[in-house]
Amino acid sequence: MHQDWTTQNVVVTGAASGLGRAICDRFALLKARVYGVDLHEHPLADIQRTLARNFLPIVCDVGLWAPVRQMFSGFGPVDVLINCAGVTGHTNMKSHETEPADVEQVLRVNFFGxxxxxxxxxxxxxxxxxxxxxxxxxxxxxxxxxxxxxYSASKAAVIGMTKVQGKEVAGTGVTVNALAPAVIQTPMVEALPAEQVTYMTSKIPMGRCGTLEELVAMVEFIVSPACSFTTGFTFDLTGGRATY
Ligand SMILES: NC(=O)c1ccc[n+]([C@@H]2O[C@H](COP(=O)([O-])OP(=O)(O)OC[C@H]3O[C@@H](n4cnc5c(N)ncnc54)[C@H](O)[C@@H]3O)[C@@H](O)[C@H]2O)c1
Structure with a gap:
């Protein structure tokens, strides 16, 4: 179905890199008004130079409520919110070896963001x-x-929140869903220990990583008006790793 995105305001967090950046590229191409939120100003400014008028960069730490509340208080209507901001924290270590402060920081960005x-x-x-x-x-x-x-606990919390929010908004015209990718090559994955990446990719039945194109195509559908009878659901993008 052809969708006119020109009237839609799309907010993307984690816009400066990886998945968020690819999603911004796509919605700017579709001529939506894209608001890209990230911690880092310089990459956002670079993106703005390429995407020009329909990309607006916003520097904000989504892990903190006060700046997020302030950011949205100056906003017009938001039609689409896509939360990509995320961090892995330290990985390739057993649960009992982790530092509480590191675990807390990952939860702060991934869940609280x-x-x-x-x-x-x-x-x-x-x-x-x-x-x-x-x-x-x-x-x-x-x-x-x-x-x-x-990372795993923070993402499980996001999936739990999606179920709650998705049910709470059912029947209002609003939907809340999540998307669970396996491995897609981005700066986040490049920064992980090789052993951790091998562990993750070896579990993908299709024997390869997902691509940004596959990710963006699925995102475009999930946040479109056409995807109107699904809420509280976690869509799969794992090359067969999750069949539920
Ligand atoms: N790449 C993958 O294989 C993969 C797989 C599954 C899920 N994900 C999820 O997709 C999302 C994007 O991942 P990516 O691979 O593009 O990572 P990335 O590191 O390339 O990009 C993440 C972006 O989030 C921003 N960010 C971090 N903390 C922030 C904060 N507090 N406030 C605002 N922005 C902040 C970073 O500056 C960065 O630009 C993450 O939530 C990640 O967990 C990625």
Missing amino acids: SYHTSKAVLPGMIERGYGRVLHIASIAGKEGNAGMLA
């Missing part, structure tokens, strides 16, 4: 009778990746 931004936009979406929220979770949240306690 998605909680803060969705908390800020959902009331307006519900009031206007339309909205799409998509949290990027991970296969780690469904299966638990050994060596990745903080």
Whole structure:
């Protein structure tokens, strides 16, 4: 179905890199108004130079409620929110070897970041009778990746939140869903220990990583008006690793 995106305001967190950046590229191409949120100003400015008028960079730490609340208080209507901001923390270590501060930081970005931004936009979406929220979770949240306690737990929390929010908004015209990719080559994956990446990729039945094109195509559908009878669900993008 052809979709006119030109009237839609799309907010993408984690916009400066990897999945978030690819999603911004796609929605800018579709001529939506794209608001790219990230911690880092310089890569956002680079993206703005390429995507020009329909990309607006915003520097914000989504792990903190006060700046997120302030950011959205100056906003017009948000039609689509896509939460990509995320960190892995230290990996390739047993749960009992982790540092509480590291685990807390990962939860702060991955879970609280998605909680803060969705908390800020959902009331307006519900009031206007339309909205799409998509949290990027991970296969780690469904299966638990050994060596990745903080990351897996934070993504399981995102999946749990998606179920709650998805049910709470049912019937309002708003949907909340999540997407659980396996491995897609991005700076996040490049920064992981090789052993951890081998562990993750060896579990993919298709025997390869996902591509940004595959990710973007699925995201575009999930946040479109056409995807109107699915809420609270975690879509799969794992080359067969998760069949549930
Ligand atoms: N790449 C994969 O294989 C994969 C697989 C499953 C899930 N994911 C998830 O997809 C999302 C994007 O991952 P990616 O691979 O593109 O990573 P990435 O590291 O390339 O990009 C993440 C972006 O989030 C930003 N960010 C980090 N903390 C932030 C904060 N507090 N506030 C605002 N922005 C912040 C970073 O600056 C960075 O630009 C993450 O949530 C990740 O967990 C990735």
